[in-house]
Amino acid sequence: MSDFSARLTFANGKAIEFVGPADITKETTEAIVNAANSSLLGGGGVDGAIHRAGGPSILEECKRIVAKVGKLPPGKAVLTTGGRLAAKYVVHTVGPIYSGGKRRESETLASCYRESLRIADDHGIRSLSFPSISTGAYLYPIADAAEVAVKVVANELPRTTDVHLVRFILFGVSDRDTYVAAAERLSQHPNPNSVIFEKAP
Secondary structure (H helix, E strand, O other), rough: OOOOOEEEOOOOOOOOEEEEEHHHHOOOEEEEEEOOOOOOOOOHHHHHHHHHHHHHHHHHHHHHHHHHHHOOOOOEEEEEEEOOOOOOOOEEOOOOOOOOOHHHHHHHHHHHHHHHHHHHHOOOOEEEEOOOOOOOOOOHHHHHHHHHHHHHHHHHHHHHOOOOOEEEOOOHHHHHHHHHEEEEHHOOOOOOOOEEEEEEO
């Protein structure tokens, strides 16, 4: 997993990598994050790709979760196994549908990343890959989403017990560059975690 375009490294050795263009279903991190819908029954985009690649066992687990606790609210996360994926686990989280940038949308998006990290850490997962949540069919502007995502993960990752590596897997060059720019800006501000920004050669 040395194919990053850019990386943030913290004083405690933990790191955030930015990769793209790339396919999250091919990731070999211990877990990947699915930008799911509340029904957890699969859909388009990343959601559909993960279900297709992982096979029917993921859907069956999702159905059992919904039968037990109901639909998954935006900003929350649940864990299933990875089926046929290289990743052992899938963290499913539901992003906000963008409708003009109301404060609750950014808070919900931040919660997606925070809750996904929390559930991964609770299960002893050491490496986790995120897509760009809500920036496809849910129409969240990529620049705004990248600022939220990078800031939240950079704040939360140094405090986790088990998660040591987070990768952002971006579908295209433009999305990747937007996330990399957000990471570079964050590294230029005073940070208690002594973050270092580097780009791959």
